[in-house]
Amino acid sequence: xxxxxxxxxxxxxxxxxxxxxxxxxxxxxxxxxxxxxxxxxxxxxxxxxxxxxxxxxxxxxxxxxxxxxxxxxxxxxxxxxxxxxxxxxxxxxxxxxxxxxxxxxxxxxxxxx
Amino acid sequence: xxxxxxxxxxxxxxxxxxxxxxxxxxxxxxxxxxxxxxxxxxxxxxxxxxxxxxxxxxxxxxxxxxxxxxxxxxxxxxxxxxxxxxxxxxxxxxxxxxxxxxxxxxxxxxxxxxx
Numbered sequence: 001x002x003x004x005x006x007x008x009x010x011x012x013x014x015x016x017x018x019x020x021x022x023x024x025x026x027x028x029x030x031x032x033x034x035x036x037x038x039x040x041x042x043x044x045x046x047x048x049x050x051x052x053x054x055x056x057x058x059x060x061x062x063x064x065x066x067x068x069x070x071x072x073x074x075x076x077x078x079x080x081x082x083x084x085x086x087x088x089x090x091x092x093x094x095x096x097x098x099x100x101x102x103x104x105x106x107x108x109x110x111x112x113x
Numbered sequence: 114x115x116x117x118x119x120x121x122x123x124x125x126x127x128x129x130x131x132x133x134x135x136x137x138x139x140x141x142x143x144x145x146x147x148x149x150x151x152x153x154x155x156x157x158x159x160x161x162x163x164x165x166x167x168x169x170x171x172x173x174x175x176x177x178x179x180x181x182x183x184x185x186x187x188x189x190x191x192x193x194x195x196x197x198x199x200x201x202x203x204x205x206x207x208x209x210x211x212x213x214x215x216x217x218x219x220x221x222x223x224x225x226x227x228x
Contacts, residue, residue, distance in 0.1 A: 040214060049221055050158065055214030093158060097212060101174040102148075104158040 002026050002096050006105035012113040019081040022092035029069045031098065038098035041070050041079045043090045050093060053079070055064075068097045087111060115139040117209050117219035127204045129136055130197040133222045135209030142190035143167040145211045149183060149194045152221075153205040161207075199226045 002030040013019045029038045037057035040048035052061045054070035057077055067082045081088055089112060094105040120134040133149065149161040150181040162173035171183050182195045192209055206221040 036213075040212075042214065042216075047209060049208055049210075049218035050216075051208070051218075052216040055216070059214070074204045095158070095212075097214065100163075100172055101176070102160040102162075102212070 001101055002029065002099060002103050004094055004096055004103050004105040006092075006094055006108050008108060010109040010111065012111045013081075013084045013087065014065065014113045016083050017113075020083050020108055021079045021092050021094075021110075023072075023077040023079070023105050025075045025077075025096055027094045029098035030074050036095055037073055037077070039072070039077050040095045040097065042093045042095060043075075043088075044093060045090045048057070053092075081110070084110070084112070114216045115211070116204045117211070117217055119207075119209060119222045120203070122223040123126075123226070124227065125199050127200055127226060127228055129199050129226075130191055130195055131199060131224050132195040133207055133209075133224070135194070137190045137192070142185075143187060144218040145213060147183070147185070147192040148210045148212045149181075151205040151207045151210075156205075161196075166192065168182075187189070191194055192213050195217065196224075199224075201226050 005024045020031050025085045038058040038103050041054040043051040053064050058070045069080045091109050093105045117136045118136045124129050125131050143166045146163045146165050148163040161177050164171050164191050180197050184193045204226045206223050208221050209219040211217045
């Protein structure tokens with residue numbers, strides 16, 4: 001199984017400041033035949049299902065504010081919120097869909113400092 | 114728009130089974146695979162398996178092999194997930210989802226296992 005490890009487990013950031021979440025996979029999720037990283041990022045607020053922010057590591061889902069960005073390749077990925085807003089308080093998950101069983105990171109809780 | 118509507122919360126005793134439904138709308142049901150993912154309190158999201166809604170083929174996580182069955186009723190555009198031999202460790206919110214990179218998720222179904 002591919003193990004997804006996020007860091008940090010939680011972070012507190014001041015409004016308007018940058019938040020950075022890292023995700024590392026235990027093996028590459030880059031499929032060489034199409035050069036796509038099978039990695040998604042989700043945002044989850046209490047009592048709600050996850051909401052996809054990015055897929056293919058850096059393809060922004062429609063409607064996601066451009067203060068969010070996804071980057072990385074192979075085994076190392078980053079979700080960045082360039083200017084944290086109050087509505088961004090949530091748990092963020094990375095997810096690999098390269099091979100079954102599909103797996104998720106442990107989640108990173110983002111709060112306001 | 115795509116919607117996945119799940120059945121309501123369940124309370125089960127240890128050793129029992131639970132069957133959750135997921136009714137799809139807003140697209141042709143047989144076009145996309147349907148996945149099931151659960152989230153136990155304080156735990157990470159956990160993928161349980163998927164169903165090819167077109168031909169009915171399934172693939173399950175080894176962790177649930179033998180305990181989970183995913184089926185469909187194409188005439189009702191509905192997928193089902195049945196989990197047997199429940200223990201308190203199966204207390205969780207269960208989601209159906211289309212996970213194709215982009216994703217749609219059901220609202221979740223809370224299953225509580227308690228004696």
